[in-house]
Amino acid sequence: MRIPSTIRAAAVLAAGALALTGCSVQGGGSGEGGGDYPSRPVEFTVPTEPGGSTDLITRALAKSLEEPLGAQIPVVNKPGANGKIAGKDVFSGNPDGYRVAVMPQSLFAVGPLVVDDPDAITLEDMTFVKGLTVEDYVMVVPSGSRFKTVEDVLAADGVKYGTSGAGTGNQLAQALLFGSAKVDATAVPFDGGGPQLTAVLGGKVDVGTVHVAEAYEQIQAGALRPLVAFSKERLKALPEVPTATESGYDIVVDQRRFVAAPPGLPTDVRDTLASAIDKAVASPEYGKLLEDNHIGRWEVGGDAVGKQLKSARDGFRAMTERLGIDLSGQS
């Protein structure tokens, strides 16, 4: 009777695993009602590997938030499936305010254009607590490139452009630009901003689009030339760079990050957390980090976060449909 015993073993293991996962989710009850919130540590989940922009912002926020919130704030990285693993995990938990996540706009506004996932996290699956940051994109070429302006790029044929991967804002921004200008261009997706930048610097692709912070040092050192920004207004860090809108293409794509909790978070808990975040983001340390890394502030309330995500999602979809751009089959 070997098989039953293995099954039993598996069942025991499975039960053990359930108990383990259970630990992190349950234990809510004690902190219900905003009065005594928070009475224990508030965990911030980052949906990416350590080291990225979301991670950096969350850690800087957590550092300044402990005091105003009056609780310890452990930061936990739970990478996977472009943030879906972390999102599903956190947003299926108790809406008690002890586990929240910092999420990127791209997951909800760009992701659905790339992968058709019936099981995706939707805007209804979260309570928006607070907006945090906005980061703009800039298109760059190596300083030795034949492209001096964005017009040069758009007049060229067979442009190879780097992206930071499927479902990223920079992929969308470039696809929209080349689509609007009817340029024959091929996307070459890389595994993140760093590898994309390496390829641009090494001349392996013609152009690339990255966050301002990612390119800034190389621009200052004269290794990269910025051509166009995908922001509404000119960039504070690079005021000489024209926007896409100025060049005649109404394309504004940026990356925003916000704090979200499971749906049904009590209003008083949400307000306690949001007003503590307000104090944290006013700290000079947090401010310096944003400034050093050319990250903009987007400290709007929860409702405004929801509105922005919805308009970005619908706006991007309408634009890609109008231009006939299919990001998923992009080749």
Added chain:
Amino acid sequence: MDFLSPVLAGFGVVFQPENLLYCLLGVTLGMLVGVLPGLGPAATIAILLPVTYNIEPTSAIIMLAGIFYGAQYGGTITSVLLRLPGEASSVVTAIDGHELAKQGRAGAALGIAAIGSFVGATIAIVAMTFVAPLVAGFALDFGPAEYTMLALLGVLLVTTLGSGSAARSLLMAAVGLLLATIGQDPLLGTARFTFGSDELLDGIDFVIVAMGVFGVGEILYNLESLRHRTPPPVKVGSVYPTRKDLAESKGAVARGSLTGFLLGILPGGGATMSSMVAYAVEKRSAKRPERFGKGAIEGVAGPETANNAAATSSFIPLLSLGIPANATMAIMFGALLLQGVTPGPLLVDEEPELFWGVVNSMYVGNLLLLAMSLPLIGIFVRILRVQPAILAPLTILVTMIGVYTVRNNVFDMFLVIALGVVGYLLKKTGFEPGPLVLAFVLGGILESAFRRSMRTFDGELSGFLTQPIAASLLGAIVVLILLSLWRAIRTHRAATKKETDVTPAEHQPEDGDEQRDEHPAEHAR
């Protein structure tokens, strides 16, 4: 002496007492973390990040860097003693290192690894000091086309790593490549072979595969043999490498330093590639390559030297280009940013104290590591004396904790058990997991790099020939294949000739051609 004065000033920074202390703290932690299978330097640095907020940037980075290269020393220990490679770069060490341990020569293997690591790292630091700005561009020369060829070369080398037949190695490598396709399509983001599970969407982490098929598989296999007989207690033997070991490893250490330094500069997989290349180089240049896989000391010395040299030179892209070369470097990048320092091409000029302080701290750190590891070997090898019935569950427990820390995910713990069963079955049927694990690492690089290249070349395969580095690598691959074929034909002829000349019973076993003597035909004459 414009160039040297900031370098020397950097030493002044290192020798400030608190920096020495942070350096010691970092390397000690790193070594501990390296010893714990699964728990990698990346996770540790992420955990410790909040601690560094109130420390001065230079001290903080000195400590975090210490964790990173210290872990390279520690990783060898479990690789050799328990066949549990915690890092991709020490997978090949497990092949010969664990054999040596079984022969009671664990001390020699660990000693050589420590000495090789020290030499490799030191050479890399010296090289970094003088040529960092020059070689930084090397990282930029490697684009998709070059990575495609490098990975292809790697897969070719993988098949020579096993000590079994070439056909079996190839088969295992193919399985590894297939496993690497699980998860999101690297370019399009479409889910592949995930069976609708979000957990598999990012593919399987390397650590999970290595821990499963190597470590857990090995433990299961040993437990089975425990049922039949009580294994004789493993002899621990001499704790230190002998003069002969040192003499045999000299060349391997020198060659490993060079491969490690150069390949370490390449972002993504540099350290892993370097340890594999070093192993393959040693096997090819050995007078008796058949000893590899059965406990050749060069098989430990070469890769271990190379991976430490690579760990050191992987700081070059971070500090001089602002590009993190691997996951640990990405966190280091984040740590620097949190400290208000932006790594980039201007760092050397803007923050010379930090730059040279960190670089020079590595001399001290490596010296400390060498001084710590040699006496500790005597203690670590005693792990082998622990009853398997006690050691096995403990190892599994520690492995499980380590595996969990990779993504903070319980699913991975089940995956590692499942892969452990696969590893056990492989071992039982005489297949080697080495080629599988290494091909798995290379598979991801190969696929995405090839498809990126195809996009940049407008779908023309001939595009590879237009890139000088890629074309040269392709040339090397062709030469290697032709050489192997030619050897195989010669041995085959020799074997058939021998069969007709002498008694048929004496004919050589159909091993992979790589395992043979340099001139097998001459034996037949």
